[in-house]
Amino acid sequence: MPPPKPLDHESVNENVKKVAYAVRGELYLRASELQKEGKKIIFTNVGNPHALGQKPLTFPRQVVALCQAPFLLDDPNVGLVFPADAIGRAKHYLSLTSGGLGAYSDSRGLPGIRKEVADFIERRDGYPSNPDLIFLTDGASKGVMQILNTIIRNEKDGILVPVPQYPLYSAAISLYGGSLVPYYLEEEANWGLDVNNLRHSVAQARSKGITVRAMVIINPGNPTGQCLSEANLRDLLKFCFQENLALLADEVYQQNIYQDERPFISARKLLLDMGSPLSREVQLVSFHTVSKGYWGECGQRGGYFEMTNLPPEKGSSCMDMTKQGPLERGSHQVSGNKTVDEIYKVASVSLSPNVPGQIFLGLMVNPPKPGDISYLKFTAESKGILDSLRRRARIMTDGFNSCRNVVCNFTEGAMYSFPQIRLPPKAVEAAKRAGKVPDVFYCLKLLEATGISTVPGSGFGQKEGVFHLRTTILPAEEDMPAIMASFKKFNDEFMEQYEDYRGYSRM
Amino acid sequence: MPPPKPLDHESVNENVKKVAYAVRGELYLRASELQKEGKKIIFTNVGNPHALGQKPLTFPRQVVALCQAPFLLDDPNVGLVFPADAIGRAKHYLSLTSGGLGAYSDSRGLPGIRKEVADFIERRDGYPSNPDLIFLTDGASKGVMQILNTIIRNEKDGILVPVPQYPLYSAAISLYGGSLVPYYLEEEANWGLDVNNLRHSVAQARSKGITVRAMVIINPGNPTGQCLSEANLRDLLKFCFQENLALLADEVYQQNIYQDERPFISARKLLLDMGSPLSREVQLVSFHTVSKGYWGECGQRGGYFEMTNLPPEKGSSCMDMTKQGPLERGSHQVSGNKTVDEIYKVASVSLSPNVPGQIFLGLMVNPPKPGDISYLKFTAESKGILDSLRRRARIMTDGFNSCRNVVCNFTEGAMYSFPQIRLPPKAVEAAKRAGKVPDVFYCLKLLEATGISTVPGSGFGQKEGVFHLRTTILPAEEDMPAIMASFKKFNDEFMEQYEDYRGYSRM
The missing domain is CATH 3.40.640.10 (Type I PLP-dependent aspartate aminotransferase-like (Major domain))
Known part of the structure; x- marks a missing residue:
């Protein structure tokens, strides 16, 4: 046997091998495969709103587009496609760089x-x-x-x-x-x-x-x-x-x-x-x-x-965290x-x-203000997204709680729902026979049946014998009732199949 | 004494402390200070062309600007400010994403x-x-x-x-x-x-x-x-x-x-x-x-x-590196x-x-082709930059080689010149007295005298007793003669000051 090569698997840094990252793990890979085979997949494994159809806010995109194309700032037609406050903000951000978006900051x-x-x-x-x-x-x-x-x-x-x-x-x-x-x-x-x-x-x-x-x-x-x-x-x-x-x-x-x-x-x-x-x-x-x-x-x-x-070390001038002074x-x-x-x-x-990501951050912490040309549009777009997320959080929580053997806390914030799935012992046994962790088994079956790509709770950690899945609340609001109906149909049939008189894995 | 806190310096991971990175090290920090004090600094410490005035190529910026502002693709006025092939390429890249630049890839x-x-x-x-x-x-x-x-x-x-x-x-x-x-x-x-x-x-x-x-x-x-x-x-x-x-x-x-x-x-x-x-x-x-x-x-x-x-491991289908097949x-x-x-x-x-950086990479490996609307402009801009870099490489090498106790190989490629500076023993002694590595001493004096911000050779490693500095060849071509004259004046006076009959630190 020749010795292993430096990039052969047995040579690789053990800490690298130990890394586990379920959000793009087995479920995601299987979902990607099914997608390639032509199945319609609803990717709810990662909080990735634009991938599920959320439109970008107009104003920050206008500003960054102008920063990418600074030659437009001198174009007599620029005002036909960009509002004046976006042009102003682009000039502001370019003035903060030495060499625009192409220079290391x-x-x-x-x-x-x-x-x-x-x-x-x-x-x-x-x-x-x-x-x-x-x-x-x-x-x-x-x-x-x-x-x-x-x-x-x-x-x-x-x-x-x-x-x-x-x-x-x-x-x-x-x-x-x-x-x-x-x-x-x-x-x-x-x-x-x-x-x-x-x-x-x-x-x-x-x-x-x-x-x-x-x-x-x-x-x-x-x-x-x-x-x-x-x-x-x-x-x-x-x-x-x-x-x-x-x-x-x-x-x-x-x-x-x-x-x-x-x-x-x-x-x-x-x-x-x-x-x-x-x-x-x-x-x-x-x-x-x-x-x-x-x-x-x-x-x-x-x-x-x-x-x-x-704070500054001893010997440096003292910095009081409640004041902002020179260091x-x-x-x-x-x-x-x-x-x-x-x-x-x-x-x-x-x-x-x-650098473009830095400018998005600047825009996020310093959005259009009342009186700015883009303020009303920006505010309307923002409110539209947030209001819809709030409704979707409610639809999803209620949907999960309407399912057999599923209990779910309300999504107070963030963009996920994390229902507990009370798997019957027979389902746990079936998972073992299939060589799968029980919640992975459940989520794979859910994926195959409905195209809904979630992440098993075991990827995040949970108490022994308790099972969950994570889904984002990001699918388009108009699709949400159908998705939750599809989930309920799968779940309730799954429970029907695996449940028996002995009760659940955990009450 | 209370125990150190987790983010106190004595608690920090030793490997982090061992890291040295001279390109943004002492010389860079001193140059930044001098700049704040109002001194004109020529930053040649990092290969950062746009920071020294190089203009971005127009076509790739147009494409990425359009990808950032996809709503422009439906704007009837878009053709007034963007050429058709940039619009086409933006549509191509957006078709490769699911959710545009705002979605994780x-x-x-x-x-x-x-x-x-x-x-x-x-x-x-x-x-x-x-x-x-x-x-x-x-x-x-x-x-x-x-x-x-x-x-x-x-x-x-x-x-x-x-x-x-x-x-x-x-x-x-x-x-x-x-x-x-x-x-x-x-x-x-x-x-x-x-x-x-x-x-x-x-x-x-x-x-x-x-x-x-x-x-x-x-x-x-x-x-x-x-x-x-x-x-x-x-x-x-x-x-x-x-x-x-x-x-x-x-x-x-x-x-x-x-x-x-x-x-x-x-x-x-x-x-x-x-x-x-x-x-x-x-x-x-x-x-x-x-x-x-x-x-x-x-x-x-x-x-x-x-x-x-x-290649694929045993048990997977064999992949021949000279063929491109499914894995x-x-x-x-x-x-x-x-x-x-x-x-x-x-x-x-x-x-x-x-994702925007990915699109720049796509554009770099797949630039405009003969017959594309933007081809001639793109080619002219490219040639302008490369021809100028070639001339600057020559000006800089010749400039260094005209200086007392400086020898320099020609810059065949990349964007740096790395002249050897033959420091007289008296200069080495003066550096020691100042508590500085000899080439750091030289580069600091150069910075103070001329505003030219270089990186000492010791930041890159060099043979014992041999000294260098690194500078990029990126300053604007029209500024180059003045920069080299300023360097020569500093260097030759420095050598005059520290040289004596005993000769150089290394012949």
């Missing part, structure tokens, strides 16, 4: 757009934000990966991750060789968080020699769709303070709220509201993106992260904080995030 | 564009290329990082990297915890490669317990600007075969050739020319981008890598090769490369 993103993000955060939270602690990224996922790569040193470093979770976190923790420390969300409490679970998880990790160093929250939740309550957020911030954990707040769905009782509250606002010592001590990284929200500009890959409580700049210190400088350095290795 | 990139890349490679090399072995990326750097992350398992895995090298390689190897194994390029042989150096490097690494698993070549060279000769390429391919190394061929400058004697030859073409067993055995990953070439669309972040000799598809095997599937899986974690 600073590796943290264009300073002018980081300033727009800081202003947005200040308006949202009521506290100033420092642009030097904001990094623009090729989508939020890349930012999450960079921060985890910064934190994780080896397999003894643990990261608290909610279960169910979005598998970006488990995948990145595997890739960087750390340990995922799960904490369970309470399905019965509307996917809320119980600090006792957190304590239990940390204690269990410690007993295995793992140092828990950071905690992830996803708010609004993915795949679970809940909005964390203010009480929950307070508890977990205190917990992070007590346990010396950095908090990674995945807030990419902050625009997607489908009820009025529980509005989105940023972890940062609440942390700063809570006052000293927490407001000065808890290290927080918050993530946002143009992919989610109601913009859904996934393919543009624009995101940011903002760091809180990474000390040494020969290698651009932010005054050595960790921020390390993150900047690593970002520099791939030179810069894509 | 497949994580490998849009299949239709991967097919355009495969066709380009076939035209270039004379051998078919398989789109399933082509992955689109957010620029070539991200692709290089992903491949290195796949190969490197621990610090005993070595990667052969040329010295001088582009610091992406050293940075990524540090980040992923591997070992950089340097091999020296021969400045006296026009920065060619000597297989004896390679053997020596591998033997030295082995003596330290390091297994060398891959070799990097940069052709045309960065920072060195040479085109590898066919003989050199043959030698190194044989070497990779003998030593069981994967070859990583950084060919991002393949369009940038400034002489006719030594055209660019892709590693893949030569490998397949060499016939069995090499053509079936040597694993090769080749990188390309829209950032370099004469397009210079750095900010768009579009790149690809193509893998050669990662076996198992439930988790989409390419028929498990390593390719692992790379696909990891790419999936960040969902997809940015």
Whole structure:
């Protein structure tokens, strides 16, 4: 036998092999195959609104199109196809670059757009934000990966991750060789968080020699769709303070709220509201993106992260997080904080995030204002999408709850529904015989029967013996009744087939 | 003392701290400071053509602008500002997506564009290329990082990297915890490669317990600007075969050739020319981008890598690299090769490369053809840029060679000049007293005196006691004589100041 070659499978980095990413896993691959064979597939596996027919918002696309074609700005006919405020904004963004969209920006993103993000955060939270602690990224996922790569040193470093979770976190923790420390969300409490679970998880990790160093929250939740309550957020911030954990707040769905009782509250606002010592001590990284929200500009890959409580080191001029002042700049210190400088350095290795995505981000945090030519159209388009998402969240939850052996919390936010599927023991046995995890078995049958491409709950984690699936609420509203009818027909027949007098796998 | 917090500098992943990236290092930061203070800076530290005034090519920008604003395609006035072939191409690219630029694509990139890349490679090399072995990326750097992350398992895995090298390689190897194994390029042989150096490097690494698993070549060279000769390429391919190394061929400058004697030859073409067993055995990953070439669309972040000799595993249908056939598809095997599937899986974690960058890549590999409306304009713009780069390469080389104690190989390709600066011993002593590496000392003084922002040779690696700097050849052609005069004035005065009767640091 010749020795394996460097790119043969047995030679590959074990951490790469350990990565699991169900959102584009077996179900997605099978769906792609069926599509190639001519079957109509409804891709609800990824939150990808435009792929399901959502139209882009006009104004930001006009601005970015003009930035791509700056020669149009001098064209006498430009006013025939673009409104004046889009032309003005394109000139504004081009003035922030040196060389337009074709030039690498600073590796943290264009300073002018980081300033727009800081202003947005200040308006949202009521506290100033420092642009030097904001990094623009090729989508939020890349930012999450960079921060985890910064934190994780080896397999003894643990990261608290909610279960169910979005598998970006488990995948990145595997890739960087750390340990995922799960904490369970309470399905019965509307996917809320119980600090006792957190304590239990940390204690269990410690007993295995793992140092828990950071905690992830996803708010609004993915795949679970809940909005964390203010009480929950307070508890977990205190917990992070007590346990010396950095908090990674995945807030990419902050625009997607489908009820009025529980509005989105940023972890940062609440942390700063809570006052000293927490407001000065808890290290927080918050993530946002143009992919989610109601913009859904996934393919543009624009995101940011903002760091809180990474102040200048001793010896630098002191920076008060509640004031925005100039930062000390040494020969290698651009932010005054050595960790921020390390993150900047690593970002520099791939030179810069894509510049068009940065401009989308600028537009998202600084949309048309009352009085602007495009304001009414922009507002109408925005309202149309958000209102429809709110109705779809309701149609889907109600649809699932009308099905045999299916129970589903209401989608308060984000863009997913995560119904529990109470699989009868016979179905679990049939799955075992087929060599499949039970929820994978169910989702594959659903796919073959209806073309609905979902992600099995096992891809996100769930309690032992409990089964779910995740679907986005993104199919076109007019298609929704037919999709839910098709799901109900499949599900109820499936249950009919596998149910017997012994009852369900779990009551 | 309270314990360090998770994001305090002492807590950060050591591999992150070890990363060094000189292209945006001390010199760049100092230049940015001086710019803020009002000094005119000529940024020649990064190959970033548009930042130095190069205009984007019109046709690709028109196409991407239309893709961003698909509502324009139905506008009766669109023909007043866009030519018909740009409109046609925009419709073509939109037809390849499901949801336009706002939708995530497949994580490998849009299949239709991967097919355009495969066709380009076939035209270039004379051998078919398989789109399933082509992955689109957010620029070539991200692709290089992903491949290195796949190969490197621990610090005993070595990667052969040329010295001088582009610091992406050293940075990524540090980040992923591997070992950089340097091999020296021969400045006296026009920065060619000597297989004896390679053997020596591998033997030295082995003596330290390091297994060398891959070799990097940069052709045309960065920072060195040479085109590898066919003989050199043959030698190194044989070497990779003998030593069981994967070859990583950084060919991002393949369009940038400034002489006719030594055209660019892709590693893949030569490998397949060499016939069995090499053509079936040597694993090769080749990188390309829209950032370099004469397009210079750095900010768009579009790149690809193509893998050669990662065939279907036993049990899959056999794939002959010289034919393009359908690949076996198992439930988790989409390419028929498990390593390719692992790379696909990891790419999936960040969902997809940015879609506008993918379209730029499609346009680069499939530019306007004779007879197209935009052909003449596109060709004239292209020729204008390439001819000017050729002249600038000459002006810069001649300029450096006219300076005291400076010798410089001609820039045969890429976009850099890498003159050797023979620093007098007194200058080396002065640098030591200032606590600076000698070439950093020189480059800082150059920056302060002239505003020319270069990168010291030590950022790329160089032989002990030999000093260089890297500059791009990208400043506007009309500014070039003044820049070189300013450099010469600084250099010759510097040498005057530090030279004495004892001679130079190196003859």
